[in-house]
Amino acid sequence: MSTTVLDQTAAAGHKPPKPHRETYLDAWTVKSWLLTTDHKRIGILYLISITVFFLIGGVAATTMRLELMTPKGDLLSSPDAYNRMFTLHGVAMIFFFLVPSIPATLGNFLLPLMIGARDLAFPIINLMSWYMYMIGGSIAIAIILFGGIDTGWTFYTPFSTMFSNTLVVPAAFAVFFAGFSSIFTGFNFIVTVHTMRAPGMTWFRLPLFIWAHYATSLIMILGTPVLAIAVMLIAVERLLRVGIFDPALGGDPILFQHLFWFYSHPAVYIMVLPGMGVISEIVPCFSRRPIFGYRFIAYSSIALAILGFIVWGHHLFVSGQSMYAGLVFSFLSFLVAVPSAIKVFNWTATMHKGAIRFDTPMLYAIGFIGLFTVGGLTGIMLSTLAVDVHLHDTYFVVAHFHYVMVGGAVLAYLGGLHFWWPKITGRMYPEMFGKLSALAVFIGFNFTFFPQFILGYLGMPRRYFEYAPEFQVLNVMSTAGASVLAFGYGLPLIYFLWSLRKPPSAPANPWQATGLEWQTESPPPTHNFEFTPKVEKAPYSYSPVAVEGFDGYGDHGSH
Amino acid sequence: MHHHVATIKTNLIIFGLLMLLLVATVGAAELPLGPLNFPVAMLIAATKTVLIIFYFMHLTGTDKLTKTIVGTMFLWLVLMILMIMMDYLSRDWLQILGK
Numbered sequence: 001m002s003t004t005v006l007d008q009t010a011a012a013g014h015k016p017p018k019p020h021r022e023t024y025l026d027a028w029t030v031k032s033w034l035l036t037t038d039h040k041r042i043g044i045l046y047l048i049s050i051t052v053f054f055l056i057g058g059v060a061a062t063t064m065r066l067e068l069m070t071p072k073g074d075l076l077s078s079p080d081a082y083n084r085m086f087t088l089h090g091v092a093m094i095f096f097f098l099v100p101s102i103p104a105t106l107g108n109f110l111l112p113l114m115i116g117a118r119d120l121a122f123p124i125i126n127l128m129s130w131y132m133y134m135i136g137g138s139i140a141i142a143i144i145l146f147g148g149i150d151t152g153w154t155f156y157t158p159f160s161t162m163f164s165n166t167l168v169v170p171a172a173f174a175v176f177f178a179g180f181s182s183i184f185t186g187f188n189f190i191v192t193v194h195t196m197r198a199p200g201m202t203w204f205r206l207p208l209f210i211w212a213h214y215a216t217s218l219i220m221i222l223g224t225p226v227l228a229i230a231v232m233l234i235a236v237e238r239l240l241r242v243g244i245f246d247p248a249l250g251g252d253p254i255l256f257q258h259l260f261w262f263y264s265h266p267a268v269y270i271m272v273l274p275g276m277g278v279i280s281e282i283v284p285c286f287s288r289r290p291i292f293g294y295r296f297i298a299y300s301s302i303a304l305a306i307l308g309f310i311v312w313g314h315h316l317f318v319s320g321q322s323m324y325a326g327l328v329f330s331f332l333s334f335l336v337a338v339p340s341a342i343k344v345f346n347w348t349a350t351m352h353k354g355a356i357r358f359d360t361p362m363l364y365a366i367g368f369i370g371l372f373t374v375g376g377l378t379g380i381m382l383s384t385l386a387v388d389v390h391l392h393d394t395y396f397v398v399a400h401f402h403y404v405m406v407g408g409a410v411l412a413y414l415g416g417l418h419f420w421w422p423k424i425t426g427r428m429y430p431e432m433f434g435k436l437s438a439l440a441v442f443i444g445f446n447f448t449f450f451p452q453f454i455l456g457y458l459g460m461p462r463r464y465f466e467y468a469p470e471f472q473v474l475n476v477m478s479t480a481g482a483s484v485l486a487f488g489y490g491l492p493l494i495y496f497l498w499s500l501r502k503p504p505s506a507p508a509n510p511w512q513a514t515g516l517e518w519q520t521e522s523p524p525p526t527h528n529f530e531f532t533p534k535v536e537k538a539p540y541s542y543s544p545v546a547v548e549g550f551d552g553y554g555d556h557g558s559h
Numbered sequence: 560m561h562h563h564v565a566t567i568k569t570n571l572i573i574f575g576l577l578m579l580l581l582v583a584t585v586g587a588a589e590l591p592l593g594p595l596n597f598p599v600a601m602l603i604a605a606t607k608t609v610l611i612i613f614y615f616m617h618l619t620g621t622d623k624l625t626k627t628i629v630g631t632m633f634l635w636l637v638l639m640i641l642m643i644m645m646d647y648l649s650r651d652w653l654q655i656l657g658k
Contacts, residue, residue: 325642
């Protein structure tokens with residue numbers, strides 16, 4: 001490591017915590033958790049719940065990768081079982097892990113702390129949001145136990161309404177409840193940001209994490225009702241035979257795709273925008289430089305939220321949508337590259353000439369920037385009409401969205417979890433294992449998904465149980481990569497839990513970061529701050545002053 | 560935040576208007592308006608919605624921010640319908656060569 005640096009303005013937070021200080025973690029009865037209205041505790045409830053779904057989705061992914069080691073279908077009993085497996089993977093990962101991942105855990109925990117508030121605007125609705133999620137999640141688990149669903153996470157009609165004999169209607173209800181949990185979160189965030197900012201916390205002093213969550217919340221409240229209605233219409237058509245999507249009853253199957261993607265394309269931004277907010281916090285902190293182009297990054301979050309709503313038709317290029325609509329949606333899709341590129345360029349410019357430290361959160365952040373860029377650029381390829389005709393429904397699409405969703409959203413989530421773990425729990429994690437996990441995730445991820453770009457380009461269709469023998473080598477590479485990836489995911493799960501065995505000892509501000517959340521103790525008291533904080537300067541006022549002591553692990557000056 | 564609580568009289572007037580519009584919905588469905596049946600039905604439905612949002616959901620007495628958010632939601636609904644119709648109405652515009 002080259003230079004050890006310290007932002008002197010934040011050095012006051014480096015004292016060890018007082019012995020009997022009151023924290024939000026003091027009460028440990030079941031009631032104190034299940035009836036809590038504390039945004040921090042609800043964040044923890046969400047953290048535990050989404051981890052369960054991440055494991056469920058992960059087991060399904062592992063099963064699929066093992067099945068695809070050989071061209072013949074020899075692990076699962078039938079192609080139908082394989083269909084149920086990838087549907088389980090998609091539904092668990094999208095609706096029950098990725099959508100709530102950063103907003104409902106880190107967002108819930110940090111949003112009030114970052115703006116200097118005591119809680120969210122509607123604490124009871126915040127708790128209701130978790131219960132909604134749990135109702136949806138319980139239905140999803142019941143579906144798994146009682147036979148599963150085989151429509152894919154996209155529930156495309158007419159298969160889902162006319163042909164599938166699996167539990168489509170309960171799945172629609174599960175998604176409906178999960179959707180309402182994110183609507184509750186979204187509007188809680190919007191009202192909180194508008195009405196509960198600390199004195200001096202003007203809009204352009206808000207951390208970019210807050211801008212990203214504000215933009216995400218807009219998508220949640222504007223898009224999610226449409227998904228909820230679309231899946232309910234499937235239930236209505238299946239149960240009551242009302243003609244909405246079924247041509248035999250006077251409906252139109254493509255209408256479902258329009259309604260579904262009106263939410264589900266913006267939902268990509270629900271998943272990745274909060275991740276971008278996390279990266280905007282980590283990069284300046286570990287580069288010791290103010291963020292480059294603050295306003296551009298803030299506005300680009302809003303631009304992504306708006307543009308994300310008018311590009312959904314690129315999912316329908318080969319579905320029977322009109323050629324004219326295809327042209328318009330293709331052009332609009334190219335536009336999304338602009339705000340995405342603004343962010344990538346600005347993070348890179350922030351690192352330029354910075355005093356960079358490669359701690360675990362920064363390793364994850366750098367991984368995010370690279371992988372998200374690959375995911376974004378391949379998205380441009382897919383939004384080109386003629387190219388999409390060749391690549392549609394191939395593994396190229398699978399690789400593309402995993403680069404955005406895993407390389408982007410999951411890496412940001414893990415980076416954020418490492419960055420704020422000392423704040424959330426008051427414990428540090430073993431840095432060496434942290435770095436090992438970041439490297440394993442990065443290497444394992446690329447080994448898993450890069451071969452899938454080639455497979456897709458060569459013509460291997462997605463969602464197939466068996467495949468042509470010439471695709472086997474690349475599939476074996478992908479499966480081998482997945483095992484490295486699983487190792488990378490498993491490590492943090494173990495060492496985070498391991499870190500909880502000792503009493504809290506992390507300093508209030510181990511990274512010498514400038515945000516308000518670092519000005520209170522770790523873990524924070526129930527009411528967040530002992531005094532209402534007053535904000536008097538712009539965010540990210542980092543300066544690369546070389547002094548000893550930037551180290552949360554107690555080995556000062558060892559770098 | 561100031562809340563203007565609507566009087567019982569106002570609520571009754573709005574209720575009466577909604578009942579009239581309900582009759583109008585049924586009546587318009589019976590009239591042979593041809594292609595106009597659908598837009599007329601939608602217009603009546605939209606009027607009912609606006610009345611409910613402004614009076615029963617108290618939008619009249621709230622601040623600009625709430626009005627902006629609700630307005631945005633309407634705009635988004637219009638955007639969705641327009642862009643879906645862009646597909647349906649243009650299915651025959653650009654023919655595929657040779658077809």
